[in-house]
Amino acid sequence: MPDQSPGDLCLLVVDDEPAIAALFKHVFADSEISVLSAGTASAALELIQSAKPDAVMLDVVLPDADGLQLFETVKQIDPQLPVVIMTGGQDGQTAISAMQQGAMDYLVKPLDVRSLNKVVRHAMEVRRLMVEPVSIERADSNRTGSSMIGCSPAMQEVFKAIGRVAAQNISVLIRGESGTGKELVARAIFQNGLRKEKPFIAINCAAIPEALLESELFGHEKGAFTGADRKRIGKIEQCEGGTLFLDEIGDMEAPLQSKLLRVLQEKQFERVGGSETISADVRILAATHQGIEKMCESGKFREDLYYRLNGYTISLPPLRERDGDIELLIEFFRQTANEELGKEIGRIAPEAISTLKKYSWPGNVRQLQSVIHQAIVQSSGSVLLPDFLPPLIERESSQPVLPTAAVDTTDAEPASHSTEPVAETQSVSELIARHCSHHSATLYDDVIEEVERELIATVLNKCGGNLTEAARQLGITRTTVRSKVNKLGIGIRKVVE
Numbered sequence: 354m355p356d357q358s359p360g361d362l363c364l365l366v367v368d369d370e371p372a373i374a375a376l377f378k379h380v381f382a383d384s385e386i387s388v389l390s391a392g393t394a395s396a397a398l399e400l401i402q403s404a405k406p407d408a409v410m411l412d413v414v415l416p417d418a419d420g421l422q423l424f425e426t427v428k429q430i431d432p433q434l435p436v437v438i439m440t441g442g443q444d445g446q447t448a449i450s451a452m453q454q455g456a457m458d459y460l461v462k463p464l465d466v467r468s469l470n471k472v473v474r475h476a477m478e479v480r481r482l483m484v485e486p487v488s489i490e491r492a493d494s495n496r497t498g499s500s501m502i503g504c505s506p507a508m509q510e511v512f513k514a515i516g517r518v519a520a521q522n523i524s525v526l527i528r529g530e531s532g533t534g535k536e537l538v539a540r541a542i543f544q545n546g547l548r549k550e551k552p553f554i555a556i557n558c559a560a561i562p563e564a565l566l567e568s569e570l571f572g573h574e575k576g577a578f579t580g581a582d583r584k585r586i587g588k589i590e591q592c593e594g595g596t597l598f599l600d601e602i603g604d605m606e607a608p609l610q611s612k613l614l615r616v617l618q619e620k621q622f623e624r625v626g627g628s629e630t631i632s633a634d635v636r637i638l639a640a641t642h643q644g645i646e647k648m649c650e651s652g653k654f655r656e657d658l659y660y661r662l663n664g665y666t667i668s669l670p671p672l673r674e675r676d677g678d679i680e681l682l683i684e685f686f687r688q689t690a691n692e693e694l695g696k697e698i699g700r701i702a703p704e705a706i707s708t709l710k711k712y713s714w715p716g717n718v719r720q721l722q723s724v725i726h727q728a729i730v731q732s733s734g735s736v737l738l739p740d741f742l743p744p745l746i747e748r749e750s751s752q753p754v755l756p757t758a759a760v761d762t763t764d765a766e767p768a769s770h771s772t773e774p775v776a777e778t779q780s781v782s783e784l785i786a787r788h789c790s791h792h793s794a795t796l797y798d799d800v801i802e803e804v805e806r807e808l809i810a811t812v813l814n815k816c817g818g819n820l821t822e823a824a825r826q827l828g829i830t831r832t833t834v835r836s837k838v839n840k841l842g843i844g845i846r847k848v849v850e
């Protein structure tokens with residue numbers, strides 16, 4: 354078995370054709386994913402128990418067993434292990450049966466590197482969401498998984514609410530601005546719920562175009578629309594008995610809202626283009642950063658669906674309203690960034706902490722995490738000084754505090770905004786020189802990330818925070834702009850969709 358470092362992910366490829374395993378080994382050669390291979394079902398079962406892979410690629414035809422039978426056994430050993438079925442073009446029915454039995458996805462041979470890469474990375478993320486424990490308020494050094502930190506009264510209420518609601522089989526609506534920790538809450542509910550041994554599937558409704566979202570959720574029959582050359586099993590069917598997390602539910606369009614309502618009320622649905630009624634036993638957790646009540650008033654969101662989803666609501670406060678949490682989170686992210694980057698920044702200078710505390714954190718915890726990470730990348734020495742913080746933080750913190758009404762709030766109408774580029778005006782060569790002077794081992798990623806952050810913030814600023822217009826000017830989709838804003842922790846006071 355290859356050496357595996359603790360943070361490494363492990364993929365098991367089960368196929369009797371050595372060329373297939375060789376292809377996977379080649380594709381992930383320089384990555385954090387180590388590839389193990391098995392040519393028979395019995396070898397696969399042994400490796401699943403001994404090496405505990407994070408995902409399995411499974412050929413349906415094996416010399417000593419039928420792939421689908423093996424899949425059933427794998428499910429009994431570990432029902433949360435994502436399994437991707439690999440089939441020849443003519444095995445369509447097998448792939449469908451596998452999906453109905455709960456396989457995560459399938460790939461048709463000959464495999465193409467792009468879709469293989471995408472499916473494997475998705476499987477790893479699905480596994481992470483299911484098994485990475487979310488511990489509440491424990492930031493100790495033996496941590497494995499994500500911690501949810503917070504000592505503020507508002508977060509204490511959130512922790513209590515998670516405890517109250519997790520073991521009840523009801524829908525939960527999780528509300529809060531972007532980056533406040535909604536996904537963490539969803540995972541904590543799942544992990545403490547009655548369905549914790551069953552799958553947890555997350556779907557970001559804003560990240561998938563409407564037409565695809567319907568078939569992603571409900572599946573489709575062959576010929577349901579142009580391009581539907583095979584029957585497809587949707588996430589609701591795959592998630593049978595489990596928990597489905599619908600992130601950004603406010604972005605779901607009306608026809609889909611009706612279909613989802615039926616799943617909640619009658620526990621039934623039909624695949625796109627199908628007439629067979631399928632029963633659905635899923636617990637729905639939904640999240641939104643939008644003012645759903647206003648969307649109900651304006652007819653954009655079905656009121657009956659809102660009431661159904663809102664069996665219980667957990668509202669995450671924005672970071673700027675969490676007294677005491679910023680210091681805890683700064684310390685937590687200092688430790689995690691040190692571990693991740695192999696740095697030894699022992700403490701954060703009191704001036705830097707006070708600057709960070711004065712900032713309004715429109716991107717919430719995600720933005721704070723990104724700022725600390727970025728500052729630690731750039732720091733030399735053992736103390737993080739204010740000089741290593743992005744200029745925007747210093748600039749805003751030295752100004753009088755803005756009234757709360759001027760910043761983005763979940764229920765506010767899209768209005769005025771203020772999006773600022775993160776870095777001071779500088780030439781690209783200055784930016785590169787600055788990064789080079791930190792002798793980082795992630796120079797490429799650091800520079801590209803800063804350029805991306807600067808570019809997107811500048812264009813958004815120019816477009817008055819209008820994501821659609823910014824996307825048009827940048828030549829990328831609105832979904833991509835939005836996910837970059839989140840990922841890069843770009844501070845926006847107001848997003849205009």
Ligand SMILES: Nc1ncnc2c1ncn2[C@@H]1O[C@H](COP(=O)(O)OP(=O)(O)OP(=O)(O)O)[C@@H](O)[C@H]1O
Nearest residue numbers: 500501502530531532533534535536537718719839
């Ligand atoms: N209380 C917390 N303690 C530690 N880390 C946190 C906390 N809240 C959020 N985070 C971290 O911040 C990042 C963003 O959290 P998460 O994705 O859960 O936010 P979100 O509200 O779902 O965002 P979005 O609406 O943009 O999807 C994650 O890396 C998460 O681990």
